[in-house]
Amino acid sequence: MNHRLSLAPWTYGFIVAFAMWIATTAYAGFDSAEATLTAALTFGAFSVVVGTGQMLVIASGPGNIDLSVPSVLTLAAYVSMTVMNAQDGMLFAGLAAAVAVGALAGMLNFLAITLLRLPPIIATLAWSFVFQSFAFNLGGEATLKPPAMLSAFTLWRIGGVPFMPFAVMLLTLATMAVLSRGVWGRRLLAVGQSESAAKLTGISAGRVRLIAYCLCGVAAGLAGYLLSGFSGGAALNMGDVYLLESIAVVVLGGTSVAGGQANAVGIWGAALFFNLMATMLNTFQMQAGVRFVLTGALIILIVAIVPRPRAA
Amino acid sequence: MADVMIRPTSKARPAWLSASLQVGLPAVALVLMLAVIFWIRPTAMSYFGFTLLFKLATPLVLAALAQMLIIMLGDIDLSNGAFVGLITCITALHLATNPSLAIVFYLAAIIVYAGIGLLIQARQLPSIIVTLGMSFIWLGTAIMILPSPGGAAPAWLAGFMSWRPPLVPLPILLAVIAAVVGHFAISRSSYGAILRGAGSNPRAIERAGWSTTRIRVMVYAAAGLLACLSGITLTGLTTSGDPNVAPAYTLLGVGAVILGGGSFNGGIVSPVGTVIGALTLSLAGSLLSFLQVPPTWQIGAQGGILFLVLAGRVLLSEKKP
Numbered sequence: 001m002n003h004r005l006s007l008a009p010w011t012y013g014f015i016v017a018f019a020m021w022i023a024t025t026a027y028a029g030f031d032s033a034e035a036t037l038t039a040a041l042t043f044g045a046f047s048v049v050v051g052t053g054q055m056l057v058i059a060s061g062p063g064n065i066d067l068s069v070p071s072v073l074t075l076a077a078y079v080s081m082t083v084m085n086a087q088d089g090m091l092f093a094g095l096a097a098a099v100a101v102g103a104l105a106g107m108l109n110f111l112a113i114t115l116l117r118l119p120p121i122i123a124t125l126a127w128s129f130v131f132q133s134f135a136f137n138l139g140g141e142a143t144l145k146p147p148a149m150l151s152a153f154t155l156w157r158i159g160g161v162p163f164m165p166f167a168v169m170l171l172t173l174a175t176m177a178v179l180s181r182g183v184w185g186r187r188l189l190a191v192g193q194s195e196s197a198a199k200l201t202g203i204s205a206g207r208v209r210l211i212a213y214c215l216c217g218v219a220a221g222l223a224g225y226l227l228s229g230f231s232g233g234a235a236l237n238m239g240d241v242y243l244l245e246s247i248a249v250v251v252l253g254g255t256s257v258a259g260g261q262a263n264a265v266g267i268w269g270a271a272l273f274f275n276l277m278a279t280m281l282n283t284f285q286m287q288a289g290v291r292f293v294l295t296g297a298l299i300i301l302i303v304a305i306v307p308r309p310r311a312a
Numbered sequence: 313m314a315d316v317m318i319r320p321t322s323k324a325r326p327a328w329l330s331a332s333l334q335v336g337l338p339a340v341a342l343v344l345m346l347a348v349i350f351w352i353r354p355t356a357m358s359y360f361g362f363t364l365l366f367k368l369a370t371p372l373v374l375a376a377l378a379q380m381l382i383i384m385l386g387d388i389d390l391s392n393g394a395f396v397g398l399i400t401c402i403t404a405l406h407l408a409t410n411p412s413l414a415i416v417f418y419l420a421a422i423i424v425y426a427g428i429g430l431l432i433q434a435r436q437l438p439s440i441i442v443t444l445g446m447s448f449i450w451l452g453t454a455i456m457i458l459p460s461p462g463g464a465a466p467a468w469l470a471g472f473m474s475w476r477p478p479l480v481p482l483p484i485l486l487a488v489i490a491a492v493v494g495h496f497a498i499s500r501s502s503y504g505a506i507l508r509g510a511g512s513n514p515r516a517i518e519r520a521g522w523s524t525t526r527i528r529v530m531v532y533a534a535a536g537l538l539a540c541l542s543g544i545t546l547t548g549l550t551t552s553g554d555p556n557v558a559p560a561y562t563l564l565g566v567g568a569v570i571l572g573g574g575s576f577n578g579g580i581v582s583p584v585g586t587v588i589g590a591l592t593l594s595l596a597g598s599l600l601s602f603l604q605v606p607p608t609w610q611i612g613a614q615g616g617i618l619f620l621v622l623a624g625r626v627l628l629s630e631k632k633p
Contacts, residue, residue, distance in 0.1 A: 133612025292452025
């Protein structure tokens with residue numbers, strides 16, 4: 001290793017995101033700076049919720065990944081919209097329904113992985129087909145409308161500052177605390193680093209992973225609940241972008257795909273990077289093809305130049 | 313940790329038996345599905361019926377074999393489907409009018425694939441995220457050269473894909489050829505053993521004097537070539553190019569490899585199993601419409617079929633020590 005200034009892996013996302021914000025502002029004028037940042041924070045918050053769940057699963061050991069995130073998100077959105085039936089009084093019942101759908105989905109994923117001894121990538125993929133079918137039968141092509149108060153909450157601003165991103169930041173802080181101080185968090189990382197060593201210390205690896213998959217499902221369910229409030233209803237394709245994005249924000253955020261190491265703050269950097277890049281390329285009026293190519297090239301570039309965490 | 317050293321399969325069952333169980337499982341599933349289809353519609357049991365049932369299988373078989381090579385090294389390729397989409401665009405735009413240009417593009421794409429292998433090896437990067445990035449690049453490139461579906465397959469290609477060889481329907485014939493070639497190249501040849509070794513124990517292969525860098529570059533290039541063939545045959549079937557024609561191939565390919573007895577740990581793959589797995593998955597769609605499963609439940613039922621077939625592994629596999 002040469003002696004250049006070495007930054008923590010997770011800071012790169014923030015640096016690139018900041019550079020893109022500057023570039024967008026320079027191009028579109030200073031007036032747009034605040035709106036750009038607010039939009040990136042709001043859209044980024046959804047990616048962070050989904051990514052945080054994915055991170056817990058990825059950290060639980062090599063090969064662990066949840067491909068059912070988009071379908072759980074969509075299904076939870078449909079179930080909660082059906083439960084609430086656009087009535088403000090049912091707000092918490094809807095939230096409970098979304099969380100329950102997520103937890104149940106996580107449990108089913110885990111059971112398929114352990115009982116059928118399937119690789120997580122296949123088990124979660126097969127479940128995602130099933131969940132997709134359920135969502136399709138529940139709502140079909142129609143968009144189910146959210147209660148007015150849920151929409152108001154997701155768009156709520158205090159003194160011009162959107163509230164939801166800050167609520168999600170609290171979630172990130174809580175996740176960090178659990179991972180560094182909580183018993184389950186320490187166990188999760190221990191299982192991720194070496195399952196056999198963790199078992200020898202008396203940790204039930206199965207139970208730790210079960211909770212990781214359930215929390216991932218809950219995060220996806222929560223994102224579905226909030227997103228349908230934000231975007232005016234549950235729609236069939238609302239989760240699609242989060243399949244690749246949830247994995248990308250976790251890895252770009254400095255979490256190792258080999259497991260045993262997690263970085264919750266980094267997800268914010270990567271999520272802001274993703275959303276600000278979309279805004280920037282839109283402002284530059286790039287055509288869709290160029291946007292995709294640049295997105296892909298930047299993902300690879302960041303992964304290739306960032307010094308890699310030890311655990312990998 | 314003595315149990316890591318012992319190969320549990322070798323003492324309980326002879327190697328040939330566990331190998332044939334590996335391949336046998338998807339084969340049984342395939343036969344069962346065919347039996348159900350023929351029971352519902354006996355007329356499907358004909359040359360023409362087979363041709364229709366497996367019409368779209370050829371490109372999936374080739375894409376699954378490409379994925380198999382990557383999984384053999386312990387990696388995964390999330391860009392496979394987007395790449396096949398790009399190849400259909402190149403084929404539909406240039407192969408008829410300017411074949412040499414099309415071939416230059418194919419070669420360039422294969423060289424990029426080899427480059428990905430080199431990058432992953434040299435920087436020891438996780439393949440999942442690098443190929444995720446590549447999937448965006450392939451999709452973007454495809455949209456740039458062909459913004460909306462179109463173009464036309466050359467007449468000889470469309471003609472070849474609808475060719476009716478004597479006795480055996482074309483998709484079956486091509487699948488058998490792919491399985492046999494794959495079997496001898498990967499499972500039988502001595503070089504195949506080196507390749508699988510590079511996936512299961514790269515350090516041992518390095519110590520034996522082989523360059524894992526060269527192996528990874530060669531295997532990625534071969535995977536690119538197979539994915540190229542998948543795109544070309546797919547264009548022959550659909551007769552046009554479409555950037556978004558095959559995103560499902562990525563995960564269906566992975567499913568076929570695992571169905572065929574492969575493992576993500578690297579080194580354990582079966583070309584014959586993969587081909588049968590791909591045939592099974594492409595038949596699943598036909599089976600569901602024969603069973604008159606309502607369209608809203610078809611995707612879910614495919615998940616169910618995946619579970620059913622894979623559940624067989626639990627019954628067949630031996631208890632872990």
